[in-house]
Amino acid sequence: MSVxxxxxxxxxxxxxxxxxxRIEESAKPFDRPGLLRPHPDSRxxxxxxxxxxxxxxxxxxxxxxxxxxxxxxGAVCFDNDYLATSDARRTTTVLSSTAASGHHHYQxxxxxxxxxxxxxxxxxxxxxxxxxxxAHPSYQVHARYDGFSADLAITATPQVSWFVRNPAYDHLSLxxxxxxxxxxxxxxxxxxxxxxxxxxxxxxxxxxRRTPLPPRFKLPIDFFTYQIINLDDRTQLLxxxxxxxxxxxxxxxxxxxxxxxxxxxxxxxxxVDYRGEPEVDPRGREMRxxxxxxxxxxxxxxxxxxxxxxxDSPLRYGHGRGYVGAYTYSGAFRERAVSGSGYFExxxxxxxxxxx
Numbered sequence: 001m002s003v004x005x006x007x008x009x010x011x012x013x014x015x016x017x018x019x020x021x022r023i024e025e026s027a028k029p030f031d032r033p034g035l036l037r038p039h040p041d042s043r044x045x046x047x048x049x050x051x052x053x054x055x056x057x058x059x060x061x062x063x064x065x066x067x068x069x070x071x072x073x074g075a076v077c078f079d080n081d082y083l084a085t086s087d088a089r090r091t092t093t094v095l096s097s098t099a100a101s102g103h104h105h106y107q108x109x110x111x112x113x114x115x116x117x118x119x120x121x122x123x124x125x126x127x128x129x130x131x132x133x134x135a136h137p138s139y140q141v142h143a144r145y146d147g148f149s150a151d152l153a154i155t156a157t158p159q160v161s162w163f164v165r166n167p168a169y170d171h172l173s174l175x176x177x178x179x180x181x182x183x184x185x186x187x188x189x190x191x192x193x194x195x196x197x198x199x200x201x202x203x204x205x206x207x208x209r210r211t212p213l214p215p216r217f218k219l220p221i222d223f224f225t226y227q228i229i230n231l232d233d234r235t236q237l238l239x240x241x242x243x244x245x246x247x248x249x250x251x252x253x254x255x256x257x258x259x260x261x262x263x264x265x266x267x268x269x270x271x272v273d274y275r276g277e278p279e280v281d282p283r284g285r286e287m288r289x290x291x292x293x294x295x296x297x298x299x300x301x302x303x304x305x306x307x308x309x310x311x312d313s314p315l316r317y318g319h320g321r322g323y324v325g326a327y328t329y330s331g332a333f334r335e336r337a338v339s340g341s342g343y344f345e346x347x348x349x350x351x352x353x354x355x356x
Contacts, residue, residue: 074206078320106318322347
C-alpha cells in the first residue's frame with residue numbers, strides 16, 4: 001500500500017472538508033466565467049476538463065457526451081498512460097459518443113502540435129475533430145468524427161452545482177439548454193432540451209514530471225460514477241459517488257431547475273447489482289460494470305428521489321479507464337412518478353486495486 005493510499009481516508013474525511021465550499025457555492029448563482037480557462041502549460045493546474053453532456057435523446061442516440069481532458073490527472077481512475085505523448089502533461093483526450101451504432105470517438109492528442117486552445121477559453125480545438133466556442137453564457141460545439149457529427153448551440157443558466165470547490169480543485173456543472181443536430185449516414189436528427197456545461201481544474205503531482213506517474217504514486221481515486229437525469233423539461237438531477245481508497249469523497253445529489261431553484265442533498269444511498277461478466281477494454285483490462293442501480297435521496301424525513309435504473313445501452317470506453325452509457329429508469333421525485341432515459345459515467349478500479 002502506498003503512502004497516498006494509506007493517507008486517503010484521513011485526507012478525504014478530515015482535511016478536505018475544512019476547505020471545501022461546494023455546498024455553500026452551489027446555492028449561489030454562477031458569476032465567474034473567467035475561471036473557465038484551459039491552462040495547457042500550467043505547472044499549478046495539472047489538468048483541466050471541459051464537458052457538454054446531453055442526458056436524454058430519442059432512440060437510437062439516447063444521449064450525447066463530449067468529454068475532454070487537457071493534461072494528465074495523475075489519478076488511478078482517469079489515466080490511460082498508454083496514450084501519453086512524449087510529455088504526459090501535453091496529453092489531451094476527447095471522448096464523444098451516443099448509443100447509436102458506430103457513434104464512438106475516443107482519441108488522444110498532443111496539446112502543442114494537434115490542438116489550439118485560446119488562453120481565455122473562448123475557442124478550444126482538437127485537430128479538426130472538435131471545436132468548442134465559449135462566450136459565456138453562450139457555447140457552441142462543432143464535432144466531426146468518423147461515424148457521426150454534432151452541432152450544438154447552448155445557453156448556460158446561472159444554476160451551478162459544485163462537486164468540488166477548494167484551493168486545489170474546482171469542479172462544476174452548469175444547467176443549460178440547447179438546440180442542435182446529430183448527423184450520420186442515416187441522415188440528420190434535430191435535438192434540443194436540457195443539458196450541462198461542465199468544467200474542472202486541479203493540481204496533481206503529475207505536473208512535476210514529463211513521464212506518467214508510477215501507479216503507486218497516483219492519486220488513489222479508484223471509483224467514480226456520475227449520472228444525469230432530466231426529470232422533466234425544466235428539472236435536472238445530478239447524482240455522484242466518488243471514492244478514494246475506500247473513503248467516500250463525494251456522494252451527493254443535486255436538483256436544479258430553469259426556474260432558478262437549486263438544492264444539494266447529502267443523504268444519498270446508492271446500491272448496485274453488477275453484471276455477471278466484466279467489460280473488457282482495448283488493452284484487455286477487466287472492469288466490473290453495473291446491470292442495475294438504485295438511488296435513494298432523502299432530506300430528513302422526506303424521500304426526495306427514488307430511482308431504479310436498468311443499464312440498456314452499449315458501454316463506450318474512454319472515460320479515463322472506464323465507460324459511459326445510458327439506462328432506462330423509473331421512480332419518484334417528490335412523490336411524483338418519473339421515468340425515462342438517463343446518462344451515466346462509470347469507472348471502477350477498486351477491485352483491481354484490491355487484487356480481487
